[in-house]
Structure formats: structure tokens, C-alpha cells
Amino acid sequence: MSKIMENNTPGVRSGLLLIDAGNTRIKWAFTDLPSPDDSAATPIWRASGSVAHADVSDLSTAWSGLTVTRVLISNVAGEAIAERLQHQLQLVFGKNISPEWFASSQQHAGVRNAYRNPSQLGCDRFASAIGAHRLYPQQTLLLATCGTATTIDLIEADGVxxxxxxxxxxxxxxxxxxxxxxxxxxxxxxxxxxxxxxxxTEDAIISGCIAAQVGAISTALAFQRRDHPATEITCILTGGSAPVIGPHLPMPYKSVDHLVLIGLWTSVI
Structure with missing residues (x-):
């Protein structure tokens, strides 16, 4: 099943198609290509949507009519999805558009990757870190992404x-x-x-699983506060299960949608 949202704001400079191929769904957004002096913290989505893996073929209809000059993809869904995305892009835009595949690196867009092997970090997590740092610069961030897997990441105020x-x-x-x-x-x-x-029994299972998710996020925050008691920490929650988990968290948090796409947009500035 696909979800499409149109936002036909006038004045597109150059068309940038961003794609986040996750473990369960493929999210995408069409926006302006940012310039080096772009001071906006977030992009304006001209069109956006999402599809399940089984509905990748729906993307050709969703993208028809878009004037795209650049495509950037974060893919953690595997080679088969990558090939299907490539096929849909060629159907709509022909061979004039060659997609770029976002990958984790040691340093990019203001974020330094301190993973032991920087390339091993999932590209979606690196993009999310870039997006979070863009939204909340000079703040220590605890970023919980609640999707098929839950990841809880720490980004220091200087972007590490x-x-x-x-x-x-x-x-x-x-x-x-x-x-x-x-x-x-x-x-x-x-x-x-x-x-x-x-x-x-049904509610008992969900209650236990929510408690486990909340406990993991709370424990991560407690570890950081124990080791750095003087540091103020901003908690960010994103992902498909965030609306379910968020109300049970004992700490204040910022809810952010499309964080991977925001990070991809930031990465091309």
C-alpha cells in the first residue's frame, strides 16, 4: 500500500529526489536542490510519499511529472530493492539521471563518525545523525529511531x-x-x-515490549548523564513506532519525521 502527499509550493530551483529505503518501507521526498548558502534548517517538501517493498512499482506513477535533476538514495533494504529502485528511476527519468547512493564515511556534513570502522555504520543512521545535528546544532543529542529495529545513538554537540x-x-x-x-x-x-x-494477553505483550523500548532509551540517557552530569542532552525520537513509544517516555523529547531524508538533503549542501 502506498502513501503519497503532494505539496505544490511554487519556485522550485532544481529538483532533488531523496529516497530512504528502509527495512520495511521506502520513503521519498522531492524538494529544491539546496545551495551552499542555504540557511534553512529543513527543506520544503514539494511532494513526498512512502510505499511498502512489495509496491515499489507504484513509484513510477508517484514520480511522473516531477522535474528531477539529482537523485540521492539511502538504502539498507538490500541489493534486490536497489535494483528495483534503479529500474523505476529509469522508467520515469530515463538514463539521464544517475542515482547517487549515500554511504557512511569518516566525516561528512558536519558530523564525524567515531565508529571503529566508519563504513560499517548503517547509512540510514549516519544520515539521521547528520539531519539531527542540522536541526539541533551545538547540542548533545540522544537519537532514538524506532522502526523495524530500534537504534539509540549519541551525537555530541560538536558533531561527533x-x-x-x-x-x-x-x-x-x-x-x-x-x-x-x-x-x-x-x-x-x-x-x-x-x-x-x-x-x-494481547495488551500484556504490547505493554512489556513498550516497557523494554522505553527502558533501553532511558538506560542510554542514564549512562550519558552518569558519565557527563554537567552536559545538557536533547532527546530526539523518530521512526514509525515513535508515536506509540513516545507517550511512555519519562523524559522530554523532540519528535522528528523524515530524519533520514533531512540528513540526505543536508549532505548535499
Whole structure:
């Protein structure tokens, strides 16, 4: 199933198509190509949307009519999705457009990657770090991305990506529990609970999984506060499960959508 949102704001300078191919869905946005002196913290999306992996062919319809001069892709979905994206791009734009594939590096767009092997860091996490640093410069950031997997990353105020934690996402955690335990039902991660101690099995699974997600984020914050008690930390929450997890967090946080796409846009400035 695809989701398309149009924003036909006039005055496009040059068309930039940004694509975030994640583990479950492919998100995209069309915007102006930024200039080196662009002072805007975030881009204006002229059009945007998302599709499931099974619906990649819908992208040719969504992109028809766009005047694209550059394409930048973050892909963690594997080679098969990369090939299907390449095919859709050629269908719409022909061979005049050669997509660029974003990759993690040691330093880019104001962020220094302190991973032991910088290229091993997922390109989506690096793009998100770049986007977060763009939105909240000179702030120490705890960035929790709540998707198929949940990643919790630390970016220092000077733009150093320190590292992070990876755990199963909310939906994956609930599904694994349901598959691995006799007679437990399959649960969707969109279920909302009203109290922590549930009186039925479905809500009890979700309550436990939310508690695990919240506990991981809270523990990461506690570690940083213990080691750097004088440092103010801004918590950022993003990803498809963020609206479910966010209300249960005990600390203030900023909710940001499309952080990978913001990071890709920032990377071309």
C-alpha cells in the first residue's frame, strides 16, 4: 500500500529526489536542490510519499511529472530493492539521471563518525545523525529511531557520532514473542495500551515490549548523564513506532519525521 502527499509550493530551483529505503518501507521526498548558502534548517517538501517493498512499482506513477535533476538514495533494504529502485528511476527519468547512493564515511556534513570502522555504520543512521545535528546544532543529542529495529545513538554537540545501541523494534519484538511462545497471538505494533499491567494477553505483550523500548532509551540517557552530569542532552525520537513509544517516555523529547531524508538533503549542501 502506498502513501503519497503532494505539496505544490511554487519556485522550485532544481529538483532533488531523496529516497530512504528502509527495512520495511521506502520513503521519498522531492524538494529544491539546496545551495551552499542555504540557511534553512529543513527543506520544503514539494511532494513526498512512502510505499511498502512489495509496491515499489507504484513509484513510477508517484514520480511522473516531477522535474528531477539529482537523485540521492539511502538504502539498507538490500541489493534486490536497489535494483528495483534503479529500474523505476529509469522508467520515469530515463538514463539521464544517475542515482547517487549515500554511504557512511569518516566525516561528512558536519558530523564525524567515531565508529571503529566508519563504513560499517548503517547509512540510514549516519544520515539521521547528520539531519539531527542540522536541526539541533551545538547540542548533545540522544537519537532514538524506532522502526523495524530500534537504534539509540549519541551525537555530541560538536558533531561527533559516538556510537549507539541496536535492539529489536517494537513490532519485531512483539512478533518474535508471539511466534516463539505457544498460544500467544500475533500483535501489531500500533496497539495502544492504557495501563502498564494489562488484563489480557494481547495488551500484556504490547505493554512489556513498550516497557523494554522505553527502558533501553532511558538506560542510554542514564549512562550519558552518569558519565557527563554537567552536559545538557536533547532527546530526539523518530521512526514509525515513535508515536506509540513516545507517550511512555519519562523524559522530554523532540519528535522528528523524515530524519533520514533531512540528513540526505543536508549532505548535499
Amino acid at each position: 557520532f559516538i556510537g549507539g545501541m541496536i535492539l529489536p523494534g517494537l513490532g519485531l519484538m512483539a512478533s518474535a514473542l508471539a511466534r516463539g511462545t505457544a498460544h500467544l497471538p500475533m500483535i501489531l505494533d500500533q496497539v495502544v495500551i492504557s495501563r502498564p499491567f494489562a488484563d489480557n
